[in-house]
Amino acid sequence: MELGSLTMNEHASNSVPVLEMRGITKRYSGVTALNNVSFCAYRNEIHALLGANGAGKSTLVKVMCGVIAPDAGEIVLDGKTVRFPNPADAISNGISYVPQELSLVPTMSVCQNILLGQEPTFQNTCSLINEKKLEEIAADTLEMVNLDVDLHQMAGTLPVSAQQMISIATALYRNSKIIILDEPTSSLSSQEIKVLFEIMKKLRDEGYSIIFITHHLEEVFEVADRITILRDSEFQGSFFTQEIDRSRIVSLMTGKSEQLLRRKGLPIDSKVEALRLENVDTERISKGISLNVHKGEVVGLFGQVGAGRTEVLRAIFGADKIKSGQIFISGEKSTINSPIEAIEKGIGFITEDRKNQGLILTMDLLDNTNLGIYERSTKFGLIQPQKIKEITEYFKDVLHIKTASLKTWTKYLSGGNQQKVVLAKWLNHASKILLMDEPTKGIDVGAKQEFYQLINELSKRNVAILLATSEISEAIALSDRIFVFKQGKIVAEVDPEKITEEELMAMTL
């Protein structure tokens, strides 16, 4: 283990950390989530917390903000040892936390969500909420993050990215001195990320301490002053960003050096069309969509968040209505009125919002992986537990899913590992056409490589893949062809071998 280069005394501008965690250990039955981890945050810094899926990042920040009690270790805030029995204690000590998964109350309005638990009341009564003030504060808070939404709209009806921005705004409103952002950028567009980074830098300069979790190393180099790395629940070191490079970070995170990702060019000998859309208008923004994908082909749908890719995938899957236009499956004109019909026609959908749409959180790995296809593992009408176990073990190994056992509820897996379970489910369905919406969101660098190999494997098995991604290197490395989306329309079809990242990005703006 490397202790890193930073000691308290060496920190340039502030020698006393605002927050120090010493020897934090957290165990769950069968899993050690954190083993003797130490961490220091200083004023005036953006501190990136890095590590592979399941390394313990979310657990560490949850200990910081009173969501989880550690089994051992000490938290020192401004020089004093503290304990946070619950999140409210952390908030009142100036620590705010934006969790990894969406956390707004979907059935409450935007304004109610922002001020939940801190509603302004009239001066002479402590229980009557001052609605006008509530709206004013909410409007000001949203202005800080440049978000233009209707304050009275129900939060659950907003796109994922807007919900994420609202959670961030809520943390800002509390005026905390330490703000923890657990993978805040994973559902934001590049424009929104820019806005967020500007806000983070501004707060840093004003003396705040920002702790920032991400799997995107480019973001770390763009915005972080310091970096702490965890691997397998253990501290690997803290570094100033200038003194460490990408390959060193990857090797500390994974224990291996990074391989260059590149999808091996596939000879598609028989160009058999698996799916075609002709002039499809969906209910919302996507208009006049024409595209196709062949068996064994990976077709990228590239664009900014909100450009209409999700809508197109949902329409193909029968989750949204198609207003006009036609869908052909294996050359035959088809109608798909519901997801059940889509699944019957061999279509699988890896959704962007795994928590609500992809998984049953109170079921284990065995059930989630075999959901809806238990009949495949029956004999004379009886379920064969051994067969189900073998299938699940297989996917657990292939995808390196980190879990205490096959019977652990998926609720208890780290975010990236949950995403892998969603993949396992659809791979197990053996779909002929796979729709993937940001499938590597929240997946660490090491697991991404494995996922890329898996895509190759699927394409060799003749699966047709539509891959919606906002990650430019992923779109170029994995796709055989790319359709570029902008404001609900396809603006170009490009050959990834003949285009640079810059050119492709320019088409989406």
Ligand SMILES: Nc1ncnc2c1ncn2[C@@H]1O[C@H](COP(=O)(O)OP(=O)(O)OP(=O)(O)O)[C@@H](O)[C@H]1O
């Ligand atoms: N409530 C829980 N019960 C059992 N195990 C848990 C629980 N919470 C976390 N774990 C386990 O602790 C480990 C660390 O999880 P954590 O969520 O901190 O990872 P992470 O670094 O945030 O990963 P990711 O990048 O995937 O979000 C994982 O193996 C996870 O399965």
Ligand SMILES: [Mg+2]
């Ligand atoms: Mg996490």
